[in-house]
Amino acid sequence: MAWRKIACSKTELDLGVTLICGQSFRWKETAPGEWTGVLKNLVWNLKQSDDLLFYKTLEESPAASSDLTQEDILKDYFQLHVNLSKLYEQWSSDDPNFKSKASSFRGVRILRQDPVENLFSFICSSNNNISRISGMVERMCEEFGTSLGEYEGLHHYSFPSIESLAKGSVEQKLRKLGFGYRAKYINQSARFIMENHSEHWLHNLRKLPYNEAKSELMKLCGVGAKVADCVCLMSLDKNDVVPVDTHVWQIAQKYLPSLRSSKTITPQVYNAVGNHFRELWGEYAGWAHSVSLHRIVYNF
DNA sequence: AATGGACCTCT
DNA sequence: GAGGTCCAT
Numbered sequence A: 001m002a003w004r005k006i007a008c009s010k011t012e013l014d015l016g017v018t019l020i021c022g023q024s025f026r027w028k029e030t031a032p033g034e035w036t037g038v039l040k041n042l043v044w045n046l047k048q049s050d051d052l053l054f055y056k057t058l059e060e061s062p063a064a065s066s067d068l069t070q071e072d073i074l075k076d077y078f079q080l081h082v083n084l085s086k087l088y089e090q091w092s093s094d095d096p097n098f099k100s101k102a103s104s105f106r107g108v109r110i111l112r113q114d115p116v117e118n119l120f121s122f123i124c125s126s127n128n129n130i131s132r133i134s135g136m137v138e139r140m141c142e143e144f145g146t147s148l149g150e151y152e153g154l155h156h157y158s159f160p161s162i163e164s165l166a167k168g169s170v171e172q173k174l175r176k177l178g179f180g181y182r183a184k185y186i187n188q189s190a191r192f193i194m195e196n197h198s199e200h201w202l203h204n205l206r207k208l209p210y211n212e213a214k215s216e217l218m219k220l221c222g223v224g225a226k227v228a229d230c231v232c233l234m235s236l237d238k239n240d241v242v243p244v245d246t247h248v249w250q251i252a253q254k255y256l257p258s259l260r261s262s263k264t265i266t267p268q269v270y271n272a273v274g275n276h277f278r279e280l281w282g283e284y285a286g287w288a289h290s291v292s293l294h295r296i297v298y299n300f
Numbered sequence B: 001a002a003t004g005g006a007c008c009t010c011t
Numbered sequence C: 001g002a003g004g005t006c007c008a009t
Helices: A015-020 A068-078 A084-094 A096-102 A115-125 A130-144 A172-174 A182-196 A201-207 A210-217 A226-234 A246-255 A257-261 A267-292
Strands: A003-006 A028-031 A032-038 A041-050 A053-055 A145-150 A154-157
Touching: A003 A015, A003 A068, A003 A210, A015 A032, A015 A041, A032 A068, A041 A145, A084 A096, A096 A201, A096 A267, A115 A130, A115 A182, A115 A201, A115 A226, A130 A154, A130 A172, A172 A182, A182 A267, A201 A210, A210 A226, A226 A267, A246 A257, A246 A267
Parallel strands: none
Antiparallel strands: A003 A053, A028 A032, A032 A041, A041 A053, A145 A154
């Protein structure tokens, strides 16, 4: 199948960074400058030039998956309607640190992910690192997802349904797959959602204001403030949310000396840090956070 | 409301 | 000890 293309500047989207920086854990660089992953139950291949985004899929969109064209699916996933260059200008003028340390890392965007994949992937993220999380998510999809076919020797699977993660045997199976104590969190959260809500409940949280969506998420086992914020930002359209991890906290302490007295991230500290960056960076603060705080990048 | 320890597995 | 959460003080 031939490559198709969308006009898209590399300064608006840097595929390599955006796909593997710890938002989604399912994209692989299958050839230099070429990434393969699953989106909307299709296997995609992506690459880019300075001003074009190229894509192809293993199959045409199944009829069931609707009126969205593949171009629409990608535009939505990468949120291409958001003018990133303009945001970089705003963050640079509002924050000298952003300007000097982060503004040259162009094209880092927040993906608009599926809330189910986003939630269950991030339940895996506690005390963990990107490469191990990626392996865990892959094994979870292989075990509980459905096959989407083979592409260049690699098998691909859908992300498991909540229903499939709610079954009784899931915790034990996940433990065998190396999930450790997170196995229970995943199974219990899935079960809680199926018993109290439905498969679509997570999607519908998009309609709620940030605070309500967050507190709903935090009722789930294994979902604290940080994971809930990641889900709000990365799949529930809460663009101004800044998830506070230990790294963000360390940096914030340099700007908010009052926080230094605290030994750990208490709820109060958590909110103070989040609010600080939200006020500093504005409506798309969570996006600025993804640019500045991606490990390698920000070294104050 | 804040603190300390435990939790799986891997580095 | 780790990009976090839970549970007990």
